[in-house]
Ligand SMILES: Nc1ncnc2c1ncn2[C@@H]1O[C@H](COP(=O)(O)OP(=O)(O)O)[C@@H](O)[C@H]1O
């Protein structure tokens with residue numbers, strides 16, 4: 001299998017090489033710039049190019065940045081867990097219980113992509129707001145006396161909005177992993193005495209693990225860096241590290257500090273992702 | 289325990305429908321304890337479906353299946369005393385060989401130490417010692433097949449169900465595995481039900497064979513019974529090679545019939561040679577196996593009946609020669625197989641020959 005994987009990987013690389021070159025220019029170059037910046041200092045408009053670790057010192061010791069960093073991680077971890085937990089049953093249902101028109105269902109799942117992300121965020125504002133659909137409905141039905149305020153302009157709103165936005169991205173990898181499971185393996189487990197529940201934990205879940213890990217990373221990584229959602233629905237409680245990075249590059253005129261914060265966030269999320277990846281490999285995945 | 293009368297598996301009027309399509313049209317059969325039983329038939333005739341209803345993967349539309357005297361209607365697949373060797377082998381890819389083989393024992397909550405012992409035992413039984421730590425993708429097709437078999441054997445079920453277990457192997461390995469599987473089954477005495485579309489495989493391995501066509505069992509018999517006394521033309525041509533000749537009953541007595549056959553002429557047959565369902569009036573065809581016909585090399589060679597013909601084709605196989613011989617008054621040539629013995633040379637195409645045959649080799653079919 002090892003050689004086969006390598007060959008597959010080789011073919012894959014060949015296939016993506018033009019894209020790869022593009023990515024190199026469009027992604028790696030700016031990234032290098034950000035990293036370089038993080039070792040410089042800025043005083044209003046002048047940039048001092050002597051190398052220093054001051055930015056990192058500040059980024060890692062200032063309580064404000066620590067709070068924001070923790071909050072970002074917390075929010076994106078919650079979003080990830082919620083999204084993947086909701087995505088799994090949907091993907092499972094699609095793969096195991098939808099017999100006809102699977103393609104149609106998959107298509108429907110991607111429908112939210114038809115509107116811009118900003119529009120969708122604004123829609124959530126309309127739904128969750130003080131006089132929003134959600135509150136007026138509940139009040140109209142008499143469940144609540146006055147509008148709920150804990151659902152907008154705070155962490156909860158950020159979680160709901162992001163979980164909704166990323167759901168399709170989380171469903172698809174899990175769906176693909178489930179589709180790849182040879183159904184005779186499930187029958188074999190049943191044949192050897194497993195109840196449906198035991199079989200799920202011994203066969204289905206481990207074999208779906210690559211998809212679950214992929215979904216987790218696909219949701220986790222971008223949500224940490226999201227700054228639009230917290231800005232629009234997060235209030236002050238919902239602000240995240242990326243909002244601070246944006247401020248440093250903009251109003252605060254301290255691009256090197258912003259860069260140091262960005263690189264720090266990247267390293268932290270990189271480590272967490274690697275951890276998840278290997279944990280997933282270990283859990284399910286003594287597969288291949 | 290069962291007494292001698294209770295079959296290991298009693299299948300009664302089993303019907304299986306997929307929507308409007310009927311895959312099994314009322315199957316009835318008894319499978320005995322310790323028997324090597326085969327389901328033989330062309331692709332799509334419902335063999336796998338029948339096997340899966342026994343295993344509990346497909347509910348029957350009507351009819352009953354009892355295993356060891358116990359009706360299986362309400363018993364789910366995971367509680368049935370059967371284990372399956374899947375056509376694809378279905379080796380769990382995330383587990384190694386030991387974990388695969390021990391999978392079912394773990395479900396039974398057997399202590400780890402005992403599982404290890406049982407697994408080691410069964411792996412040596414299938415000649416796979418030392419492979420315990422390998423993953424499925426590190427095994428050859430033949431080895432996977434052995435692991436799949438070991439995984440079923442270790443459960444010590446009442447019945448092992450095998451769905452074309454050898455069809456993915458190359459010819460040489462398949463021949464070897466047929467013999468091994470057969471002798472393994474004899475030595476452990478578990479009832480085996482094998483699904484195959486390969487008539488030779490079924491003949492070699494089975495105690496009894498059910499020949500299926502289009503969701504029905506056409507004949508259930510021993511290999512020899514099937515070969516020598518096929519009940520109809522379809523079974524006859526599916527098992528081995530058969531020459532068919534049209535025939536009519538011309539005279540009848542209390543004990544005998546006189547048949548007038550295409551090209552071979554007239555013979556007398558005792559009435560008890562007819563199968564149960566065959567009346568003299570329904571007879572339209574007779575069959576004769578290629579090895580029951582003889583190419584006579586010398587005009588003076590003895591044979592019960594003789595007929596003159598011409599060799600139109602010769603296939604030489606070393607130990608055997610296959611002839612196609614045209615007889616006067618008949619378009620399709622007869623197939624004749626001859627064992628090559630010392631001092632007997634091959635007759636080239638175009639040569640006139642005498643074909644000898646005996647009345648006892650004629651199989652009579654109703655139409
Ligand atoms: N799940 C199913 N749904 C619909 N038709 C099926 C299903 N399984 C089998 N069949 C049909 O039943 C018939 C018998 O199939 P099968 O038992 O697999 O044949 P065999 O094993 O003898 O080749 C085939 O025509 C097949 O298409």
Ligand SMILES: [Mg+2]
Nearest residue numbers: 335336337483
């Ligand atoms: Mg089949």
